[in-house]
Amino acid sequence: MTESIQPTRVRIESVDLVRGLIMILMALDHTRDFFGTLGASPTDLATTTAGLFLTRWITHICAPVFFLLTGTGAWFSGRRRTRNGLARFLLTRGLWLLVLELVVMRFLLQFNVDYKVTIITVLWGLGWAMIALAGLIYLPTWLITVIGAVMIAGHNLLDGIQASSFGALAPVWNILHGPGFVINNPHHVVFVSYVLIPWVGVTALGYVLGQVYQWDAERRRRLLTWLGAALIAGFLLLRTINVYGDPVPWAAQKTPLFTVLSFINANKYPPSLLFLLMTLGPALLLLRAFDGGMPRWLRPALIYGKVPMFYFLLHFLLIHLLALASSLIRYGNLNGMFDSPALDKFPFIAPPGWGAPLPVIYLIWAAVVISLYPVCRWYAGVKAGRSDWWLSYL
Numbered sequence: 001m002t003e004s005i006q007p008t009r010v011r012i013e014s015v016d017l018v019r020g021l022i023m024i025l026m027a028l029d030h031t032r033d034f035f036g037t038l039g040a041s042p043t044d045l046a047t048t049t050a051g052l053f054l055t056r057w058i059t060h061i062c063a064p065v066f067f068l069l070t071g072t073g074a075w076f077s078g079r080r081r082t083r084n085g086l087a088r089f090l091l092t093r094g095l096w097l098l099v100l101e102l103v104v105m106r107f108l109l110q111f112n113v114d115y116k117v118t119i120i121t122v123l124w125g126l127g128w129a130m131i132a133l134a135g136l137i138y139l140p141t142w143l144i145t146v147i148g149a150v151m152i153a154g155h156n157l158l159d160g161i162q163a164s165s166f167g168a169l170a171p172v173w174n175i176l177h178g179p180g181f182v183i184n185n186p187h188h189v190v191f192v193s194y195v196l197i198p199w200v201g202v203t204a205l206g207y208v209l210g211q212v213y214q215w216d217a218e219r220r221r222r223l224l225t226w227l228g229a230a231l232i233a234g235f236l237l238l239r240t241i242n243v244y245g246d247p248v249p250w251a252a253q254k255t256p257l258f259t260v261l262s263f264i265n266a267n268k269y270p271p272s273l274l275f276l277l278m279t280l281g282p283a284l285l286l287l288r289a290f291d292g293g294m295p296r297w298l299r300p301a302l303i304y305g306k307v308p309m310f311y312f313l314l315h316f317l318l319i320h321l322l323a324l325a326s327s328l329i330r331y332g333n334l335n336g337m338f339d340s341p342a343l344d345k346f347p348f349i350a351p352p353g354w355g356a357p358l359p360v361i362y363l364i365w366a367a368v369v370i371s372l373y374p375v376c377r378w379y380a381g382v383k384a385g386r387s388d389w390w391l392s393y394l
Contacts, residue, residue, distance in 0.1 A: 020305025029059035037355030071206020097127030125194030151201025224288035231281030
């Protein structure tokens with residue numbers, strides 16, 4: 001039996017818009033990474049401020065949307081390929097993302113190639129998620145749904161298992177479930193922050209979500225509304241019970257505001273069930289809100305959503321270059337700006353008094369996003385007007 005293939009590229013504006021908005025928001029967190037106080041945790045309630053916590057917290061939605069829409073995009077891509085062709089594409093693109101993570105992204109983050117310290121981040125997780133999805137697409141939709149749901153809802157049952165219990169195989173557990181060291185010796189440190197089990201689950205459910213866009217609009221919008229609301233309600237219920245779904249229970253704090261912050265302070269590394277309920281619920285409601293129309297003032301965000309990888313790499317390059325310029329202007333030198341010898345000195349050795357106040361970080365963020373718009377618009381035009389195979393990889 002011949003598979004039905006749609007030869008034209010499939011784009012859904014609501015999906016591109018949500019992706020674009022997330023790309024814009026993501027740049028705020030990365031601006032804070034480079035211009036804030038390096039090594040300080042914005043979600044540590046003992047040391048943070050409400051403004052810093054919320055600046056970090058609002059960007060939590062970014063990674064779950066990346067993985068969810070990676071799966072959705074894979075389904076769209078499959079509409080113009082055979083199943084075997086889609087599997088090959090997912091496999092090769094996944095491998096390409098691993099190369100980008102370990103070579104290109106590492107350089108953009110640190111501006112050195114000594115590999116003393118390597119923190120493996122989101123492209124690593126996305127790459128392996130696509131590789132896993134290359135096999136999952138051969139399964140029935142209901143089984144993909146079950147596998148994805150179990151990986152998300154059940155992985156916190158594994159929280160009590162320590163990597164050290166696996167001996168020499170401890171790095172494997174750090175890759176799969178518990179963020180930690182893959183290599184840790186006096187010469188080289190490799191630390192995995194994006195583990196695979198929950199993120200593969202999100203990507204698998206994103207692939208299933210793509211099929212919802214075959215439905216008639218009313219049915220699709222109803223599902224997005226009810227499912228988004230159900231995930232948020234599930235978060236509120238489970239977090240209130242405070243028994244399962246996150247390795248760190250919430251607790252009363254020094255003020256009512258900080259108690260609320262404790263309540264919403266779900267664990268991202270690895271993404272707990274509560275973290276994913278808290279972020280994917282609003283993401284689905286955003287997809288519903290823009291399904292069938294969007295405000296004109298939001299349309300520029302479509303550009304970033306159409307060229308996410310291009311924007312992703314460029315915004316890191318620009319933010320890091322601005323950090324170098326800031327060092328020259330403020331201190332007259334670049335001492336330490338190309339060195340990252342330890343995890344607590346990542347992505348560089350910050351000069352004394354480096355951390356900028358939040359208003360300055362927000363201004364830099366706005367400047368980064370706005371300045372990248374023209375080149376992203378140009379590249380979006382290139383992608384729309386050409387069908388070269390390599391355009392699918394950037």
